[in-house]
Amino acid sequence: METVDDNCELRSSDCFSEKHNFEGEENPRAVFNVLDALLKGSLDRLKAMRESISLAKLGLQKCILDAVQPDYTFMVRDLCLKGKLGAALLLRRKLIREGFVVDLLTHNYLLNGLCINCDMEIAESLFREMLEMGPSPNCATYNIIIKGFCLCRNMDKALDLFYTMANGGIRPSRITYNILLHALCKRGLLDDAWKLLEDILDDDIKTTDDAITSTILMDGCFKSGDMMQAIALWDEMVEKKTKVDAVAYNVLIHGLCLNRDKKIALGYIVDMLKRGFLPDIFTYNTLISDLCKEGQFGEAYYIHDVMSRMGVSPDQISYKMIIQGLCISGDVIKANEFLHSMLEKSMVPEPHIWNLIIDCYGRYGDLSNAISIRDQMLATGVLPNLFTFNALIHAQIKGGNIFNAYSLKKDMVLLGLFPDVVTYNLLISGAYKCGQIHFALQLYDEMLRKGYEPDKITYTELIRGHCMCGEMKEAEDLFLKLHESGLPMDIVPFKVIFDKYRRIGEPDMAFKFYQRWMTMMA
Incomplete structure (x- = not known):
């Protein structure tokens, strides 16, 4: 470029020199020489510029290709994390169609998203495509799809993939074994888990020294009721100086609480503290759950206070377990106090917690407090669900307000909620108790018309209603219909009819009905 410019500059100066006279005839060729030189210089410069632009364009395209292509991995990952798997798969297909090479990491993100959603047909199809066309799956790919099949309870496929990994030249990792061990233990297939452990030993992978593997097996033993084997695994970990963590302690404490061995569980909490591990939310919730199940609410309150002082804030589960235990035991006032404690800490209780308290007030016939809790629920922005309405219907029926209860059913529909069999059972039972026999039968017909089985x-309440009206033949016909329906039967409908015959002074009819029942049960 510099040579061309210099050359042009020289010729231009020549053009304006005194030797060149444009109007004279003595040097006509000089003019053309100068013009030719200028034109040639311009063309050379244009050619050089064009070549420079082409090279820059090629370089820019390469930079864009290098910069943009990796971004697609992040786009696919982002789509998968947001659950937009259809869009992620379409993006992959478009990239392949336009000549981009979609890398293994992108495929793994897609597979992981599909497996989390249990879209195993699409995941398996994508996995087969990878085997046939690339990119070739690695150990992480196999781990993702094996875990997917485990999550979807298809252990046969998961194990089949595990045993075919070697055919693809891929060695299972410790993570692969742990995924399968966890799935087998979760389903109570402890014998298969131990067999898999033998395969690990045969493959000479030192997984038995791994805290995660031992913790998984210990959890499986506890859940299957084999406490001795679980403790033996823990002792083996301690003996081998395996590096345990808070999770291993939590599994041990939870397992001991499951087997009603709270004293030993508390001993391991002390050991946990000695080793420098602080109990976390899971540890405290395990203890609270066990204490509430045993009705030891004083101790549960104490643990609840201790965890707050230790800097571990109670979560929704902590409160739910205490409130549920209190509602089961009938202490709805204390349960309400814990509900207000949540609200004071700016915790918005989930619908289930509200429903527990509404139902408890309803069971004790305290309609005003049940409605008050529902109003507080709405004020905090929590929408009532089907269970909320069923609890309120139950409360209204307890108060003898069958038509108010029926109005609540209408309110459900306006909110886009639909009654279930429980709703109709409550209303039918309430109608009979209020002497509204015709209304109860209308509800039963409405239930059948809307397709509810x-x-x-339902049958027990209808039998009870007919007995209350002295319609013993209709009651026995329904009893027979219940038997023929194939539904599991208990002694309650039999006792309703049998006791009614006794009360009206018909011992012979009671005995005949007893004989028919024995024949049915034979």
């Missing part, structure tokens, strides 16, 4: 409670 009566359950044993």
